[in-house]
Amino acid sequence: MKIVALAGGIGGARFLRGLRSAHPAAEITVIGNTGDDISLFGLRVCPDLDTVMYTLGGGINEDQGWGRADETFTVKEELGAYGVGPNWFGLGDRDFATHIVRTQMLAAGYELSAVTEALCDRWKPGVRLIPMTNDQVETHVVIEDEQGRRAIHFQEWWVRLRASVPALSIAAVGAEDSAPAPGVLEAIEAADVVVLPPSNPVVSIGTILSVPGIRDAIAAKTVVGVSPIIGTAPVRGMADACLTAIGVETSAQAVAELYGPDLLDGWLVAETDANVHVKDIEVRSRPLLMSDPDATAALAHAAVDLALELKETQ
């Protein structure tokens, strides 16, 4: 079986670990969000790709969900001693090595997809991880504070401001001129089913879908999504701040409508959201909390099962 999954960072990566465990024989291709990517200290940092790679490769800091296990922060402290920032982005020493390798390969002319493949040679995540695009797409957030109305990088809003300042709008800058990375469309076309993990529907899944060609290719397949919202709150993270910014209610119902029946065939919601109803989307309720590996694998299994079931009837 061939499965394609789109993925953001922490939530997506944990779901993918469950998916790999639920379907160890499947060929899983993960299309990763690169809208969060940022250049720091002259180095190219791809937080979502790395979170997926570290999580599936056994190198993740399990407690915080991002960054490396057994991490130290000597380089960051030294950069601070030089007065060089930003200091709000937590790059550890182990993590720095990843960004040094990536930056060096990009400078040598390799595309991000080739760089990601090279990094995965070490981590062996058990899935094929492809960035959504090799072009630069950067998620920017328009805020208004004492400095006036201005656009800032997503990471500045998300990490430095902890999304505490309302986003007036969110844009994937560069998306409309970007192209899917080599292998993305081919993987989707070859897929038996496509799964949308409970990643952020705006700045993770939404950004991936904004790369021209990807949404149409996915819409042509059987697609099951897992709601990132339980009741009126995100399962984890601050997806509500992103949904509010684009005028969408924070509910499993509203996110299903945001994706729409042209994209989504099935939708897994929490048992407390069993009343969600969207025309032409098959909604099933399941325990959504990825509280341990078994629960996560069961959730992933349910998503694939529903997709296979819906595929039969299409």
Added chain:
Amino acid sequence: MKIVALAGGIGGARFLRGLRSAHPAAEITVIGNTGDDISLFGLRVCPDLDTVMYTLGGGINEDQGWGRADETFTVKEELGAYGVGPNWFGLGDRDFATHIVRTQMLAAGYELSAVTEALCDRWKPGVRLIPMTNDQVETHVVIEDEQGRRAIHFQEWWVRLRASVPALSIAAVGAEDSAPAPGVLEAIEAADVVVLPPSNPVVSIGTILSVPGIRDAIAAKTVVGVSPIIGTAPVRGMADACLTAIGVETSAQAVAELYGPDLLDGWLVAETDANVHVKDIEVRSRPLLMSDPDATAALAHAAVDLALELKETQ
């Protein structure tokens, strides 16, 4: 008093610490060798400038004479885990931060002299440290081994091969098209005396002197050098391998002749080398071992005293 000193790495840096201690009120300008500079992992590394900066700034690893005190090697280990080398050049985590800042500033368009000044803002070495040039000059070494005759970067010969393969020739590639960094010629012209520490006469002092304009400017001043050779052996390091490569005997006499009386006015040699004699160079014997801060300061004081004495008579 204004003093200019040329300097390579470890030996030069230790001498400079003595010079600063011997003449705390003097304005000391250090012209640093950049022929050893190398790009590693996409980062620009300036070993000699950093050794001077760390040594005078109190950040040096005293035991090894280069690199940072309390150093860790997490980034290097991680790069190795990615299969990315070289692994023979010991960049520590604290040291990496210096190279990251330097590389980022160079990429932003700052000249190496401005970058060095910015790095010294943190270290406050108590001297003005200027690279010999802002242009790229790289010392290459021609060797012959089982792979045939070929030129390799100085660091590969010096650090990886430990100078164990004879150097057939040594060249400062790019030197003839280079220009002194801003401030270099001005500092020399304004200097009361110029001091040559016991740095490597070929790949440190020799490389600095190969930048067009520097040798002539220095030759016009009162210059005292400290022999890097005692008897037939370097005080420290592998200067003998470099001298042999350019056909010069390893002796205090031969190095004085290499510099020549057009450049050198005075020459400090070890007490066991009191028989050294070069026409038009005033040779004095002194304890040359920089075994502790007091001995080093006394040596530096003797060099400056001789220069002031010779300047009187010129």
